[in-house]
Amino acid sequence: MTTKKIKNMEEFAAVSGISRPTLSKFFNDPVSVRASTKARIEAALERYDFKPNLYAMNQNRRLTKNIGIIVPHLADPFFAKIARTIEDHIQVMGYRPVLLGSQGRPELEVQNLENLRSLKPAGILFAPLGRASNRGPIEAFCKEVPTLLFDANLEGVGEGFIGSNNDQSVGLIVDYLCRTGEPPAFFEMKSPSNPNAYKRRAAYLKAMGQLGHQPHLIQAIGDGWEFEEIGFREGMRVVADKTLPTDTILCSNDRLAIGFLSAAFESGRRIGLGPDCSMRVAGHDDHPFSRFTCPTLTTISQDYEAIAKKSAETLLTRVEAESPVDSREEVLFDGRLVMRHSA
Amino acid sequence: MTTKKIKNMEEFAAVSGISRPTLSKFFNDPVSVRASTKARIEAALERYDFKPNLYAMNQNRRLTKNIGIIVPHLADPFFAKIARTIEDHIQVMGYRPVLLGSQGRPELEVQNLENLRSLKPAGILFAPLGRASNRGPIEAFCKEVPTLLFDANLEGVGEGFIGSNNDQSVGLIVDYLCRTGEPPAFFEMKSPSNPNAYKRRAAYLKAMGQLGHQPHLIQAIGDGWEFEEIGFREGMRVVADKTLPTDTILCSNDRLAIGFLSAAFESGRRIGLGPDCSMRVAGHDDHPFSRFTCPTLTTISQDYEAIAKKSAETLLTRVEAESPVDSREEVLFDGRLVMRHSA
């Protein structure tokens, strides 16, 4: 508990009796020194409390231990949750996560990449906006910094893609809905910004075809990331529509469903499974709020934990590989049906 | 469009015809050089695309342009939104925001401060966990780095506090509820972690007293930040309780209200103003989801924009002041009543 003030690594070398280059090696990677040396350093560290200067450290290093994480929208609880999970994994693996959100704006997305570049990151975990993304700068960036996409894929960009298997998950919930009532119509945005939306639309059409049902698309107009608002607005129209061929609505994602449920409630339309209900609604993603909608939302749960873990591991494996791997890896995780009260 | 590759400031000095020390001054603060020089540099910048090395820049600077932002929980849309707004302001004012979330964990909160310290930040905007916060390390930190609290106050800590006027806002909504129906009971957590909760409880008691009504507290047990879950669980109990002296519930915050509404729906209890409704519920904060609850939530809107702006300005004023100010500044913003359908 002498807690003498240590100014730099030189001084710490003096008091700890370890040479500075060895200390440098230790701070870069603790297990790269002999176990006995590691123990000595750690003992000294407890008595003297020294942290290497972050800036001096990274200035000359070919590669830092920084891992950038970029998500489309930090204010979206879905992304907040998955980003948080990834951060945990990155940290445990001895790296330093830096989290940025693109607020749904393509310019900001590119700017985030630029800002990360000056951190000399070892790699990036990147959930792009999707269709709205500015591909040119992103592709250029991915050639310089190992980048792994997650959640939303940009074909051929980066080291690979970790996401969910929309084909499986949408097939699963369509099947469930058909078994328990009328075949669903598909409620989505006409021009979605997220590539998953296109995959889900296709998966819906395919699943309906396989089950021998006539598909029905309901496409909300609207731009941006205010999905609840769009779901609400179009939802008001849909619940009043007498010509709808079905009483069951499958929403492309939970946020649309949340808006839809709100509209249904506002219109006095009862949603759910009970005899007094006239409509069923399901979503996709198991959004953190889907447990508290009225009624609670039947949906597909994406395996946050698995996606986060696999993303972190895949990227770091590539980062740590001595020779660059030139194959692009794609891993899709199956979704799980979460049966609640809305369908 | 020569876009020759510039390696460092030395090279950029050569091609731009400006001396390196002047460039250094410019990058530190663009308006600190003569306007004509600034123009010349910016012209060269367009042709050659050079960015000073972030790490080398900050290594020897007494003070960086980094501003740390810490919020209790990034997954909470309320904090996500206010953090995002603050980030925008910080950026516009020529600083570099670094956003961190404490995930509701006091150890992580302290660790976030430690991590920020190594960034040599010019200042910190800090929304502490509150009662759960580890005051010792926080106070020590605030003595070394200019820190301004927002959202939640720790008495006497830091440069000051920017928040909302719970006394005014709770008084406002209590008054509204009393004018339009039965006086409200107050629904809250028994041991809230957020200091605002105590202020709101006190404000409720005061407002009820002034209006000559008997206050009634409903206190949910539970720890942590899963407010919706707690609101739901205790809500199930409350809606079944026949001994409740009132049909009106004022929730300490919107997240509790969201859980409460979900519980009421589940129990078949109609909430709202209509003749078929048997209960009224109000919240506090104007949470981003409160527009989509069923029914939509009557609440108090905190002035996100004003709080964010004032926080950023106050901190940066202090950071830029040559002599340290030793007075602690406290600014509270009034809330605004948002009348929706739940009360």
Next chain:
DNA sequence: ATTAAAAATTTACGCGCGTAAAGTATTTTG
């Protein structure tokens, strides 16, 4: 115990920029 291999130390240099001091050029003031 001897030898080879692995790890730590010593020495030395450089990274890119901040910053200070002294001198020179430019702008402002009266």
Next chain:
DNA sequence: CAAAATACTTTACGCGCGTAAATTTTTAAT
């Protein structure tokens, strides 16, 4: 227009650490 004030250039040093090469010490293997 001259003098004073301001801004810029030149020169020089240092920040704290990464990293390479040569040497010495420690460990593992025979």
